[in-house]
Amino acid sequence: MVDLGRGDVDPSRRSVLGMSLFSVALTVPNWPDVVGRMEEVQFGRTQRIGMPEVDMVIAMTERVSELDDQFGGRHARPMAAAFLVNTVAPYLRATAPEPVRKAMMSAAADLCYLTGYMAVDEGVHGLAQQYYLKALELAGAAEDHLTYCTTLRGMSVQAVDLRHGRQAKRLADAASAASPQAGPRMRAFLAGQQAHASAQIGDRSNALMHLREAEVAMEKAESRGKAFGSYDPAALNYHVSQVRYELGELSGSIKAMQESDKVRYSVYRRARVRHRATLAERQLEVGHLEAACATWNLALDDYPQVQSGRADERIQTMLKLIRPHLRNHAARELHERAQLVAPASLLA
DSSP states (O other), X not given: OOOTTTOOXXXXXXXXXXXXXXOTTXXXXXXXXXXXXXXXXXXXXXXXXXXXXXXXXHHHHHHHHHHHHXXXXXXXXXXXXXXXXXIIHHHHTSBOOHHHHHHHHHXXXXXXXXXXXXXXXXXXXXXXXXXXXXXXXXXXXTTOHHHHHHHHHHHHHHHHHTTOHHHHHHHHHHHHXXXXXXXHHHHHHHHHHHHHXXXXXXXXXXXXXXXXXXXXXXXXXXXXXOOTTSSOHHHHHHHHHHHHHHTTOHHHHHHHHHHHHHHOOTTOHHHHHHXXXXXXXXXXXXXXXXXXXXXHHHHHHHGGGOOOHHHHHHHHHHHHHHGGGXXXXXXXXXXXXXXXXXXXXXXX
């Protein structure tokens, strides 16, 4: 568990950053196991809090999330971790009316989830799991179904990205089962991840079933109005692309990723870098070298502004893949440009 009384304040501490092991044997508590329980948080020790403090935590989480989307987690996570330790932990120990107590635990759960997500972005996977487990615990104490399900889905995303498909499917299914009253956008959010995890383990029928479920739910959600900052058509098309790729449908994967890029909101800079680089890798895989170089150049447009371990991985992969093609003019120009913008650690 992440101890909110000590926390992960100094990002240079190797004991913290070294916790990169992803545990496939992780024991994830079910919803009934966490509802109303929060043994480690004892109220009444310090100051009294009200809804203004809850609103401040929610607002801070939103700002950190915006910074993460635009600039990556490497700068934003230490800020979130320090805020958890120095501000949120004392609030969790404060005297408060019951509705305020639950609202504060819910806000803290959301911040723990976001901090875990940023740890994933840095590649610090063991630490991310600890934040995720704390988010589940807090969400259960607050009886906050939304954050509980969102966190389980985040854990599934982490697992699928690390190629732990069966664990990813288990977590995605648990998230779906725990949210029977989900609205259409949340339904799409959960089903899209179920589709990706199913495809990774070769379960074609379930992958396509969940993908269709996500598409139908997204149509319903979009008909009710756009929802900036949540699961949107760009995210759905990303899942379509991932499912197609896992099922061996490379051209369909490329087409869906191109559509995702076309409709993505401009503020999602880190996702733009990662997904354009992934698109370029797949374009190269089908032999379209110059198209791939053009797409990688688009990724490099944003890359210097992003501090992200996952973005670094994609650029490192680009340098490796382009090296055999340096006799080609477009490939050579791309390689030369990358030498100017990539950090020295990636060029070694």
